[in-house]
Amino acid sequence: MAGHRTKGTPLVADRRYGASTASRPPPPPKKPNRNRKPAQKPRRGLFSRLFAWIGRLIWAVVWRVSLVIGLILSGFVFYFYQQLPPVSALLDGRAKGSVTLLDRNDTVFAWRGETFGGQITSDTVSPFLKDAVVATEDKRFYQHFGVSPRGIASAISINLAAGRGPLEGNGGSTITQQVAKLLCLGTAYDPKQWKSEAAYEDDCRSGGVKRKLNEIPYALAMEVKYSKAEILTIYFNRAYLGAGARGFEAAAQRYFGISANQVNPAQAAMLAGLLKAPSKYAPTNNLQRAQDRANVIVGLMQDQGYLTKAQADEARAHPAQLSEAAQTKSGGFFADWVMESAPDFLTSTTTEDVIMRTTLDQNMQKQAEEGLAFVFDTKITAGSKAQAAIVVMSANGAVRAMVGGRKIAAAGSFNRATQALRQTGSSFKPFVYAAAMDMGWSPSDFVEDTPLTINIPGSGPWSPDNYDHKFKGLITLTEALQESRNVPAVRVAEAVGRDAVRTVAQGFGIESSLAAGPALALGASESTLIEMTGAYAGILNGGSSVTPYGLEELKLKGETDSLMGAGGGIGERVISQQAAGLLTYMMSRVVAEGTGARAKLADRPAAGKTGTTSSARDAWFIGFTGDYVCGVWIGNDDNSPLKNVTGGTLPAEIWHEVMTRIETGAPVTELPMILPDARVAPQNLGASLASGAAPRDQSGTASQPLMNPSDNQVEALLREIFGKKQ
Incomplete structure (x- = not known):
């Protein structure tokens, strides 16, 4: 029934929504249970606690x-x-200084020691x-x-x-x-x-x-x-950057001939690439390897945003190239030789930066190297181990070029132009005839080319022979030298005296020990190429000695005062100017018609002398134009014989190639020679030869007496005179 409910029973709605707290009395406070334990956190394991302790300890x-x-x-x-x-x-941490070498035009051609280009x-x-x-x-x-x-x-x-x-x-x-x-x-x-x-x-x-x-x-x-x-x-x-360059300024100058503030991306990459291994990546050591390394650096610069793609492509397409001086490596042997001409404390052990101005002509140096390379490339069998050396100098002894050896594997740094003592052979004969000319002999005087035996005390009889194993009888001194006859050279040396020959040779600068016996005349003694070339320079300059030199001036970098001047030059007179002029004439015939014919130049006169030692172990040609003297030597480092080589073949051909390059375009300078007077007058010849008196030329100058000529020799001489009268 609606609205009816049992008394005392609450409504469901009341339970559902609850009664108002205001109408309800508060519950009585609960008494705490003193016997109840508090709630505990979960306990960790033993390992967890151990790890925590270890972590705190660590x-x-x-x-x-x-x-x-x-x-x-x-x-x-x-x-x-x-x-x-x-x-x-x-900035400059070097313990030693450096030496910068300048050529005759004040252009840098070599460095020694560690160069420092200046602070940057x-x-x-x-x-x-x-x-x-x-x-x-x-x-x-x-x-x-x-x-x-x-x-x-x-x-x-x-x-x-x-x-x-x-x-x-x-x-x-x-x-x-x-x-x-x-x-x-x-x-x-x-x-x-x-x-x-x-x-x-x-x-x-x-x-x-x-x-x-x-x-x-x-x-x-x-x-x-x-x-x-x-x-x-x-x-x-x-930073050391190879080739003796300390710092990037020195390296830029060494490799590129510019300052470090001028290098382009390709050059910068090549310089930076040297830091990894300076000697290995030095462009003077291997240019292609240095360029390959530089390309890697260019890639890094592009990847890191330092170069645009266009700049990187340009650097790869046009890699850095060496400067002309660095590329040719000009004058290495010459530089070493010049360094030896000054005290160590100014060169190899210097603590200062030194500037050396020298006599080197870099064009001539290049021409000498090219001439030598041409002959070896075209005239010599590939793989030949034969070595060669060249010296070019002015008449006053100023060395213009020097090649100390062919650049073949294991050639080493031995300078064959200045350090190799080798027998000179017939290239020594001009000193024999120089002594004779200085005593008043004439190139037209006669000497016997007949068998000769000389008894040498302690050694027994010695009989010189000619190269062709033939004898020509009476010949002039000019012909004897022109054809490099051995027996006449010995006869002349014996006639003028060996001491006189030694005096002349030593006066001209041959400092090596000279043979004591009659083989002196045939070049049995040893000498260096630079000594021999300097001695021939004395003939060209009119008979005065010269001291070959390469140093013109030495001073400290940044200073104006010189510490050293020229290290050589013309010295005392050795033979008269007339004797030198007559000897020059005789030597000109060697080139014109004699054993040195392969050295003949097309546009100017030249004079010189061939030389070949026993068993062809050494071959020489030393000669001169009116401008320069050039000496050439060929031989094997182990002193083994050469094959089919004489002074008149390869050395003369090298001389021709070198001097043709040097003289091309230069005005012709005549040789300072004196033509000899006519030969002995026919009407006086018979009496002179029969009596043993000295025959006279048309000027009345007496020649040395001939040795008991026979009737056949007189007849042969008369026939030669009338047939080839000058």
């Missing part, structure tokens, strides 16, 4: 150890920081060069603080993968760390501690844990002390 150790290491590292950094000098004191900064070098170095050596240079953990980790990974120790090979060094090595961590070079500067630098660059531990705080100290630009400046000035 953290406690790590932060304490890190603190200690940090303090120690800070101490080392502070120590090195205090030791670092101003940047300007670190990272702001003054070409931007391409700065970018190339950063891209190659340390692309995060501007982001790190001297040490790159990422780079070290990568290097360790590479080394381990290659089977090396973790610190062997790649080091992951930043540019700052490389500078630290270049500075040897502040340790100065001490000659008492290291055998050489090279040993010092090897020690500085050595790896190992100890070195790395010292290197890191030093690099950090540098980052605190110097700016990034200053660190690059030190690097640009101290």
Whole structure:
């Protein structure tokens, strides 16, 4: 029934919605149950608690150890920081100076020692060069603080993968760390501690844990002390870049003939590529290898945004090329020889930068090298081990070109032009006839070309022979020299006296020991090519001795006063000017019609003399025009005989090729020769020969007496006179 409910029974709606809290009395407070335990957190396992304890222990150790290491590292950094000098004191770190050699036109042709081109900064070098170095050596240079953990980790990974120790090979060094090595961590070079500067630098660059531990705080100290630009400046000035160049300025001048602020992308890439291995990638050592390395650097520069694609393509299409001086490597033997002409403290051990102005003519040097190469390429069997040397000089002894040997495998640095003592053979004969001319003999005088035997005390009889094993009877001195007859040369030497011949040869500069016996006349003594060429220069200049020289002036770089002047020149008179002129005439006939005919020049007169030693171990031709003297020698380094070579063949041909190149386009200078008077007058000949008196020429000058001529010799002489009267 609606509205009816049982008394005391609550409505369902009341239970569902609940009664108002305002109409309900609050419940009485509950009394706490003192016997009930509080709720507990879940308990962890034994291992969890152990690991947690170990973690706390490790953290406690790590932060304490890190603190200690940090303090120690800070101490080392502070120590090195205090030791670092101003940047300007670190730019030229060479222990020795350098020598720059200039040719006769004051153009650089060679360097010795480590050259330093001058102080440069990272702001003054070409931007391409700065970018190339950063891209190659340390692309995060501007982001790190001297040490790159990422780079070290990568290097360790590479080394381990290659089977090396973790610190062997790649080091992951930043540019700052490389500078630290270049500075040897502040340790100065001490000659008492290291055998050489090279040993010092090897020690500085050595790896190992100890070195790395010292290197890191030093690099950090540098980052605190110097700016990034200053660190690059030190690097640009101290890095060794091959061929004796210390720093990028010296290298740019050495390889390209320009300053480091002028290099283009291709040149910058080549210079930066040298940092990895200076000697291996030096363009003077192997240009193609240097260009290949440069292409790798160009790629890195492009990848890192330093070059646009167009710039990179241009650098690859037009790789860097060597300057003319660097490309030709002109005057290497000459430079070594000139270095020896000055004291060591001004050359090989100098602590200053020295400038040496020399007599070298780079054009003549190139022509001498080309002439030699042409003959060996066209006239000699491939693979020949024969060596050759050339010296070209002016009449006053100034050396213009020098080739100390062919550039073949294992040729070495031995200078055959100045150091090889070899028998001179018939090239010595002009000194015999020089003595005779100086005593008043005439080129038209006669001498016997007949069998001769001389008894040598202690050795027994000695009989010289001619090259062709024939004898021509009575011949003139001119003909004897022209045909290089041996017996007449011995007869003349015996007639004028061996001492006189030695005096003339030594006066002209032959300093080597001269033979004591009659074989002196045939060149049994030894000499060097430069000595012999200098002696012939004395004939060209009219009979005065010369001292061959290559140094004109020596001074310190930046100074105007000379420390040394010319090291040679014309000396005392050895024979009269008339004797020298007559001898020049005789030697001109050697080239015109004699054994030196292959040396004949097409447009100007020349004079000279061939020389071939016993068993053809040495072959010479030394001659001159009115302008220059040129000496050529060919032989084997082991002194073994040559095959089918005499002084009149290959040496004369080399001389011809060299002098043709040198004289091309030059005005003709006549030889300073004197023509001899006519031969002995026929009406006086018979009486002179029969009596043994000295025959006279038309001027009345007496010749030396002939040795008991026979009737047949007189008849042959008369026939020759009337048939070939001059």
